[in-house]
Amino acid sequence: MAPADNQRRITGHVLALNLIFCISEFTKTNGATQLLPGSHTFETLDQPPEALKNARIVEAPQGAVLVFNVNTWHGASKNSSDQTRYALLTPWRRFWTRCEYEIARIVKPEVLTRAGDEGKAIFGLEAQAPYLDHWQWDRSTGAPKAEWTHLKRD
Ligand SMILES: O=C(O)CCC(=O)C(=O)O
Numbered sequence: 001m002a003p004a005d006n007q008r009r010i011t012g013h014v015l016a017l018n019l020i021f022c023i024s025e026f027t028k029t030n031g032a033t034q035l036l037p038g039s040h041t042f043e044t045l046d047q048p049p050e051a052l053k054n055a056r057i058v059e060a061p062q063g064a065v066l067v068f069n070v071n072t073w074h075g076a077s078k079n080s081s082d083q084t085r086y087a088l089l090t091p092w093r094r095f096w097t098r099c100e101y102e103i104a105r106i107v108k109p110e111v112l113t114r115a116g117d118e119g120k121a122i123f124g125l126e127a128q129a130p131y132l133d134h135w136q137w138d139r140s141t142g143a144p145k146a147e148w149t150h151l152k153r154d
Helices: 109-122 146-151
Strands: 016-022 033-035 065-069 074-076 087-089
Antiparallel strands (some): 016 065, 016 087, 033 074
16 A cells, blocks of 8 residues: 555545456365455455454356455465366456556566567556546557657656
8 A cells, every 4th residue: 555545445436346267166175266245345454353254265167257346355265175276367457556466567578579569458558557647648658648758757
């Protein structure tokens, strides 16, 4: 959290949705996603006493998709099986939020070059939060428009 958040979470609207595709069946024992229903409304990070008791492991067939408010407390549960649980996470986020992994900043230049013209879109370069007004910002490049490049940040 940024210091300006003063330890309070944004709960007034949905900042992001998590989408988890169940490549494997999700079971109570194979490490399936665990959620705490209602926790998207918790305004602080303090753990209420009943929290863990109310957490639920999602059971879902192979091919199902879990969609939930990213503010919902969640994570993988314990995998006590001898199987690997496979899942594909494709979160949807408001473009002005900063993701857990800012791929636009960590992708290797040679990978971006190899990806060609679509690389910037694939790796979300245009998804960088604008730090200028919209009319100064070029969403296709994820950078200031030509006349504002002198304001570009690294
Ligand atoms: O492993 C899972 O099922 C959930 C992981 C997750 O949502 C996350 O890492 O943000």
